[in-house]
Amino acid sequence: MINNNDIKKSFNKKKNFWEIDKIKEGFKKFFNENNRYPTATEIDECSYLPASRTLQRRFNGVVGLRQALKLDITDFTKGKVRSEKAKNVNKRAYTLEKNIYDFLNKKFGVEFVHREYFFSDDHRTRTDFFVYHKHGQFSVDVFYPSNKHNFIGCLNSKMRTYRSDVMMQYPVIFLQMNENLKREDIDKVLINKKNKLRSDQQVMCYEEFKNFCSKKTSNTVI
Template structure:
């Protein structure tokens, strides 16, 4: 994750001035700062390199540009060992985060009322990470870790499509955003910019917001049937 990158931004060079020479200089500058070459997302946040869209139009994509510049290392980050290692890292992080949330929910609500990998129907595809039964309103939780603000927008757009069926619309859903470097104000700004707003019962929360939300939920009576609990948020 780049943390100090935007502190050194300069006006982006105009489109007509991009040359192989100054593009390579930009890549080498990034390498000096971060000991690796940038990904497409990082290029779009870098004012001394052309945008990824410009690179696609002019060079046929970032992998081809890396080959043209004769950069060392991996040319295509979407294939091979780099992609495999990245997938393993993401899967490991997902498991650890979901385990963290599961333990929190168990401690807060009790095992009978917290369902992991909850299936909304019998097709075994429509599911949510967690479903919690409460006396003052059931809710589901979808945990995700965006790498940055742009990635967060893409994640939410994808999740809104997933949670659009009649089965998933029966219950409120919390999209639990687990990247601590993304602030609540940035989430609010992203929501305001969306052309298709979230529904009233769809909320994006940080972990701190989620804990406050859970504090307002009432534990179900242990003698009650979880399936009979009201669905309110």
């Protein structure tokens, strides 16, 4: 059985060096836990693997390390691996958005929930859902960050999108759907961000979003 402390002891501080056998053990451990090998971002976040900078110096990056370890897949950004990943992402996105759409329809009524709502005719200023309730409106932008690092990138991208005047007319919910992301980690990211959310912008997890919606009064169809 691989011990995290034993792996860390193989790190020679004077030479800033990890033995290849210990790195291989770390990769095997990650594979056993996740049924796949780690990406570059996950390597940096993994306590029993060296920093990606170390891999860059020794192996010319993560791809070079995978080649040195003689893994079947050396580059996760190309070919069949990338294609399968895109297919899985699209399938997950469709399922998540359908579930949210069904939830919103049940709460507010199909007449008051707009899916793929365009704020203008340029077909770029769009939001996933636009909802009317008795006392106003709000928009919902759904995303599934794979980890905290990815969450930061996704949120920054969405905040840039929602900077235009036409997109800032209504409150917006950035709805992150990864249940493994803890609220305290999200709050730390938001606190440390230089570019803060506006007062009418919120990041929510799904349970928080459902609670938010439960406090809104639906319109009545005449």
